[in-house]
Amino acid sequence: xxxxxxxxxxxxLDTEEIERxxxxxxxxLKKLGDKEVPYRIARSLDELPGAILAGLFYEPSTRTRLxxxxxxxxxxxxxxxxxxxxxSSASKGESLADTVRVVSSYSDILIVRHPRDGAARLxxxxxxxxxxxxxxxxxxxxxxxxxxxxxxKQKKRSLKNLNVAISGDLKASRTIHSFVYALARFxxxxxxxxxxxxxxxxxxxxxxxxxxxRKRVQDGQTGEAWxxxxxxxxxxxxxxxxxxxxxxxxxxxxxxxxxKVNAEFLRKKEFRTTAVMHPLPRVNELDLSLxxxxxxxxxxxxxxxxxxxxxxxxxxxxxxxxxALKRHPGGFAEGAAPIYRTTATSGIACVNGNxxxxxxxxxxxxxxxxxxxxxxxSRLRCFYCETDIERFWIGDAxxxxxxxxxxxxxxxxxxxxxxxxxxxSPEKAAQSGFSLxxxxxxxxxxxxxxxALRS
Numbered sequence: 001x002x003x004x005x006x007x008x009x010x011x012x013l014d015t016e017e018i019e020r021x022x023x024x025x026x027x028x029l030k031k032l033g034d035k036e037v038p039y040r041i042a043r044s045l046d047e048l049p050g051a052i053l054a055g056l057f058y059e060p061s062t063r064t065r066l067x068x069x070x071x072x073x074x075x076x077x078x079x080x081x082x083x084x085x086x087x088s089s090a091s092k093g094e095s096l097a098d099t100v101r102v103v104s105s106y107s108d109i110l111i112v113r114h115p116r117d118g119a120a121r122l123x124x125x126x127x128x129x130x131x132x133x134x135x136x137x138x139x140x141x142x143x144x145x146x147x148x149x150x151x152x153k154q155k156k157r158s159l160k161n162l163n164v165a166i167s168g169d170l171k172a173s174r175t176i177h178s179f180v181y182a183l184a185r186f187x188x189x190x191x192x193x194x195x196x197x198x199x200x201x202x203x204x205x206x207x208x209x210x211x212x213x214r215k216r217v218q219d220g221q222t223g224e225a226w227x228x229x230x231x232x233x234x235x236x237x238x239x240x241x242x243x244x245x246x247x248x249x250x251x252x253x254x255x256x257x258x259x260k261v262n263a264e265f266l267r268k269k270e271f272r273t274t275a276v277m278h279p280l281p282r283v284n285e286l287d288l289s290l291x292x293x294x295x296x297x298x299x300x301x302x303x304x305x306x307x308x309x310x311x312x313x314x315x316x317x318x319x320x321x322x323x324a325l326k327r328h329p330g331g332f333a334e335g336a337a338p339i340y341r342t343t344a345t346s347g348i349a350c351v352n353g354n355x356x357x358x359x360x361x362x363x364x365x366x367x368x369x370x371x372x373x374x375x376x377x378s379r380l381r382c383f384y385c386e387t388d389i390e391r392f393w394i395g396d397a398x399x400x401x402x403x404x405x406x407x408x409x410x411x412x413x414x415x416x417x418x419x420x421x422x423x424x425s426p427e428k429a430a431q432s433g434f435s436l437x438x439x440x441x442x443x444x445x446x447x448x449x450x451x452a453l454r455s
Contacts, residue, residue: 005316005325006124008133009386010142010178013325015185020324022150024311025304032074032307039154041306046076047318054107055081056099056123057134058114063280064134064144067305068111068313075310075318080107096356097126097365104129109317112136116356118384122366130316137354138172139385144279145178147308148242149186151301155275156239159186161229163236165274167193167259168244168285170200175279176244177204180227184212190227191219191238195246195258200225203388210375240275241266245283262287266295277301339383340422342368345432347424348380352387370422377406380422395421395434402429402436 006012013021034042053072055065069079096114100123103110109130112123117137124131135141153159164183170176170192180200183190190208192200205227208214214227243261261276278286278298290296315324342348348368350357357366369383380389395402397419404426423429426436 004128004130006120006127006131007142007312007316008120008124008131008136009140010145010182012142017325018146018149018182021146021308021311021315022153024314024324025150025307028074028307028310037303039300039303041070041074041303041310044074044076047314048072048075048077051075051077051109051317052107053077053079053081053109053111053313054103055079055111055134056096056103056113057081057111058096058119059135061113061134063302063305064111064113064141067302068132068134068309070306071309071313074306075313077108077313081111093361095365096123096362100127100131109313114356115354116359116362117352117354117387118350118356118366118382119362121384122356122362126365132312132316135174136356137385138174138177140178141174141279142178143305143309143312144175145182146312147301147305148175148179148277148279149182150304150308151277151297152240152275154300154304155297159188162186162188162239163191164188165191165193165238165241166244167241167261168195169198169246170194170244171198173244176200176242179242180204180208181212184208184214184227187229189229190214192225192227193259198246203386206388236270237272238270238274240277241271243276243278243282243286245278245281245285258285260285260287261290263289263293266290266293271295337371337373337381340370340372340380340420342370342422345428346422347428348389348392348422349424350382350385350387351389352382352385355382355385355387357382357384372420379405393423393426393429395423395429395432397421400434402426402434 032041032043034040057065072079096119104127110127111132111134112120113134114136117139119136120131120133133142149159156162166176180190208227209216217226217228246258274295275297276290276295280298280302357363366384370380373379373381380392392405393402394405
């Protein structure tokens with residue numbers, strides 16, 4: 001029997017699985033595509049008769065919701081759900097965890113969109129059916145990234161070693177976060193063109209460098225940051241420019257100087273053959289005059305949402321297509337990192353204020369869980385929203401001593417995982433009976449820290 005799969009992050013899929021999903025999507029386009037508009041699915045089949053998709057949308061959605069519903073209908077199934085949380089039991093204070101457990105009884109697969117980072121992983125923790133992340137806070141939007149990658153492949157024939165520029169709100173855009181991870185995995189060079197104050201989050205940049213093999217370099221002329229596999233001269237063609245809007249629903253203040261992509265922007269030599277992409281909706285950051293430009297791909301990009309989401313649903317539910325995903329959960333590197341549970345006395349909590357663990361209704365359903373990321377020094381990554389904690393203390397239950405994460409080596413015998421405890425400070429560790437002691441390499445911690453604990 002196939003293990004239950006969820007897609008809450010683009011990194012829940014390994015690179016081979018992404019490529020196999022593209023093969024399935026291409027087969028639907030070939031079989032069901034509109035002869036006049038080749039990127040549009042125009043017919044249906046009977047692959048999933050009787051299957052039901054439920055959409056749990058706690059935020060507004062047009063393309064994601066309707067393309068998922070269309071994809072399910074094109075596969076021969078049915079779609080149910082509420083497009084407005086005000087008409088659901090969420091308005092009465094029902095938790096996401098309870099809603100997921102109830103609606104799973106009415107459907108075979110769930111799509112979840114939620115304003116809290118990490119909500120999709122919380123939903124997956126309680127659902128007995130596959131959960132697909134339709135966008136959670138500023139965290140990720142993995143199926144949008146699959147649409148984006150598929151569009152790039154159709155336009156550029158290959159995803160290997162592309163040069164992709166990304167413009168706009170890089171901080172709050174969940175689409176961007178999924179997209180840069182995927183681009184890095186396919187070997188792309190990424191140039192960032194953020195709006196002022198909306199730079200890529202430090203956590204995402206750290207992962208690009210340390211987990212996805214990118215090197216960060218600064219362009220001396222423009223000040224732009226590039227994430228590259230190897231440094232190349234700045235003057236080179238850009239294969240795609242990805243534009244994103246100001247995420248007004250996630251920022252308390254209006255945007256200041258916001259980059260705009262228009263004919264003047266694209267007049268530069270490096271943009272001569274660029275594919276102009278946008279996940280939509282657009283506001284003022286993408287000029288209307290570009291709609292007739294042969295480089296514009298954003299409406300085609302939106303149309304590809306149907307075959308891509310057909311491939312995703314089919315891979316999760318159809319016996320004929322399940323081989324697109326492995327029989328056991330795959331995913332990229334971090335899946336092998338051990339998960340640790342923390343307690344209230346540890347003082348360790350996710351540092352992301354928008355994480356689902358801090359929600360007044362859903363927080364109690366989220367266990368304190370972190371992955372230990374092997375780096376120098378080690379990091380704790382929230383299981384739900386994947387925000388990292390860079391400074392913490394590690395207690396050894398066998399020796400009853402505690403050291404800071406930068407004093408402890410990153411490696412740890414798997415047999416001893418249950419002996420590791422985490423604390424926000426040495427004082428918190430002392431309250432649980434730990435004392436400052438030798439670190440795992442036999443070196444004494446700094447005297448001032450020992451004195452601080454005693455005082």
